[in-house]
Amino acid sequence: MIEVRGISKRFGPTVALDDVSFRLDRGEILGFLGPNGAGKSTAMKIITTFLAPDAGTVAVDGIDVLESPLDVRGRIGYLPENNPLYDDMLVREYLEFIGAARGLAGRRLRERLDWVIDACGIASVYHKPIRELSKGYKQRTGLAQALLHDPDILILDEPTSGLDPLQIIGIRELILSLAGQKTIIFSTHILQEVSPVTDRVVIINNGRIVADGRIGDLAREAMGENRLFLGLRAGADAVRGELERLDGLTGVELLEESDGRSRFALRAPFGQDPLPQLHRLACERQWELLELREAPFSLEDTFIALTRRSRAAGEVSHV
Amino acid sequence: MSNVKTIFRREFAAYFNSPIAYIFIIVFLVLNCGLFMTPFFLQGMADMRDFFGNLPLFLIFFIPAISMRLWAEDKRSGTFELLMTLPMQTGEVMLGKYLAAMAFYLVALAGTLPIPLMLLALGNPDLGAIAGGYLGAVLLGGLYMSVGIFTSGLLRDQITAFILGMLACFVLFLVGIPAVAATVDGWVSGLGSFLQNAFGLMPHYQSLGRGVLQLGDLVYFLSLTGVFLALNTLWLEGRKY
Numbered sequence: 001m002i003e004v005r006g007i008s009k010r011f012g013p014t015v016a017l018d019d020v021s022f023r024l025d026r027g028e029i030l031g032f033l034g035p036n037g038a039g040k041s042t043a044m045k046i047i048t049t050f051l052a053p054d055a056g057t058v059a060v061d062g063i064d065v066l067e068s069p070l071d072v073r074g075r076i077g078y079l080p081e082n083n084p085l086y087d088d089m090l091v092r093e094y095l096e097f098i099g100a101a102r103g104l105a106g107r108r109l110r111e112r113l114d115w116v117i118d119a120c121g122i123a124s125v126y127h128k129p130i131r132e133l134s135k136g137y138k139q140r141t142g143l144a145q146a147l148l149h150d151p152d153i154l155i156l157d158e159p160t161s162g163l164d165p166l167q168i169i170g171i172r173e174l175i176l177s178l179a180g181q182k183t184i185i186f187s188t189h190i191l192q193e194v195s196p197v198t199d200r201v202v203i204i205n206n207g208r209i210v211a212d213g214r215i216g217d218l219a220r221e222a223m224g225e226n227r228l229f230l231g232l233r234a235g236a237d238a239v240r241g242e243l244e245r246l247d248g249l250t251g252v253e254l255l256e257e258s259d260g261r262s263r264f265a266l267r268a269p270f271g272q273d274p275l276p277q278l279h280r281l282a283c284e285r286q287w288e289l290l291e292l293r294e295a296p297f298s299l300e301d302t303f304i305a306l307t308r309r310s311r312a313a314g315e316v317s318h319v
Numbered sequence: 320m321s322n323v324k325t326i327f328r329r330e331f332a333a334y335f336n337s338p339i340a341y342i343f344i345i346v347f348l349v350l351n352c353g354l355f356m357t358p359f360f361l362q363g364m365a366d367m368r369d370f371f372g373n374l375p376l377f378l379i380f381f382i383p384a385i386s387m388r389l390w391a392e393d394k395r396s397g398t399f400e401l402l403m404t405l406p407m408q409t410g411e412v413m414l415g416k417y418l419a420a421m422a423f424y425l426v427a428l429a430g431t432l433p434i435p436l437m438l439l440a441l442g443n444p445d446l447g448a449i450a451g452g453y454l455g456a457v458l459l460g461g462l463y464m465s466v467g468i469f470t471s472g473l474l475r476d477q478i479t480a481f482i483l484g485m486l487a488c489f490v491l492f493l494v495g496i497p498a499v500a501a502t503v504d505g506w507v508s509g510l511g512s513f514l515q516n517a518f519g520l521m522p523h524y525q526s527l528g529r530g531v532l533q534l535g536d537l538v539y540f541l542s543l544t545g546v547f548l549a550l551n552t553l554w555l556e557g558r559k560y
């Protein structure tokens with residue numbers, strides 16, 4: 001259980017965190033979202049006791065991070081940003097070092113080593129120097145480090161950054177396999193990485209929380225609608241008339257028209273899918289379909305919508 | 320204590336994980352023993368006074384080169400964050416690192432032991448003075464090392480940490496030189512001799528080199544070393560805020 005209450009942190013004149021609060025129950029997975037420089041890492045550094053907040057408190061399992069930092073550290077497995085490792089060591093030496101530093105020894109250490117080697121898939125590189133590993137294996141070694149002492153709480157700062165799609169899936173599966181047993185916070189700036197793992201997100205921007213809730217609800221609330229692009233080889237006026245007659249659409253806007261082609265931006269309420277309807281229409285009228293796609297549902301859009309809203313309302317969106 | 324040991328083992332091994340350690344030790348031995356042996360047979364004296372006499376100046380370069388990586392390397396690579404989120408006190412990590420660097424220095428220093436053995440074979444040296452000299456070399460190295468680990472903790476760049484450490488050691492060395500003390504006395508009456516007595520390391524080092532074991536000298540080296548180690552820990556703790 002992690003409870004962050006009103007933490008603020010500034011570095012010189014820069015405000016990194018401004019009155020940030022959120023709460024995470026045992027066994028929950030939280031996606032911590034925000035653009036680079038939003039304050040994600042700073043918040044994680046405070047939870048892991050690397051930094052102290054200027055104001056506010058953080059309690060991990062009810063233990064205050066300022067009062068008993070060593071207690072808190074013992075309960076947390078932490079993968080810092082950029083996955084720092086001792087390049088000069090072998091994977092084995094490195095994990096044994098971390099194990100000893102975490103107070104593991106003898107049989108317990110061997111058991112845990114066997115477990116992380118298996119869970120993180122690092123058996124093939126176990127006796128290799130870390131500097132010779134690929135980025136994916138380095139990341140797994142970093143995760144093995146965080147999992148070694150079987151912590152109840154995992155804090156992963158951008159665990160998938162810089163990995164290729166297959167490696168990202170590997171990390172995602174590892175996180176999913178821990179779901180339910182462990183309380184996990186992981187940060188990312190890519191919304192698509194959150195949804196396969198969890199639907200609970202906290203979105204942060206410029207050091208402030210702009211949203212806290214379920215992804216779907218947040219997006220729906222923030223965006224209200226889907227945007228689509230439609231390109232046809234047909235006159236704009238004829239098409240517009242037909243489009244406005246469709247009931248699934250809430251907005252029709254002509255983007256460009258040239259050489260008998262026209263291109264529209266359409267709006268539809270969230271959750272509805274007007275693509276089949278549009279396709280059918282084009283077939284019936286025998287308009288050559290040049291483009292038909294949903295505008296990608298991006299963090300940026302949700303984010304821009306949420307920040308704009310939160311600025312207007314002056315409050316955080318709780319869903 | 321087991322935490323100190325864990326850090327010590329990792330840091331000590333780190334010195335020998337790169338070839339620089341071996342080059343380093345060889346340079347240390349070649350320069351030190353070379354400087355000592357060149358006039359040795361001309362003078363025909365069975366003592367190590369010249370050897371220990373060179374050391375304070377020589378270690379000003381050598382010790383900060385050992386200590387420069389202690390924190391700066393971790394800060395540069397990000398492993399500093401890893402260390403500072405392990406369930407151990409900052410002081411334990413610091414002590415593990417300091418002792419590892421000292422152990423490395425002692426390995427290099429142990430490489431010079433053939434000299435006293437040779438002296439024993441060739442003549443009849445004053446073993447007390449030699450033992451005192453070695454004790455002085457250890458304490459002096461320990462003091463320089465504490466200055467070096469302190470400057471390494473201030474910075475994330477090893478080279479800057481090296482230069483700053485060297486300068487700081489050099490100042491400690493200079494204030495203990497009578498000529499410097501006299502010059503400073505000329506500017507502000509009494510200041511030079513005060514600094515010489517309070518902080519200068521040469522008087523203490525030289526008395527150890529004569530084989531005279533005085534409590535005051537031990538207290539000087541150990542307390543000043545302790546001060547720098549404590550400052551180092553405080554600084555690293557303070558960075559949280």
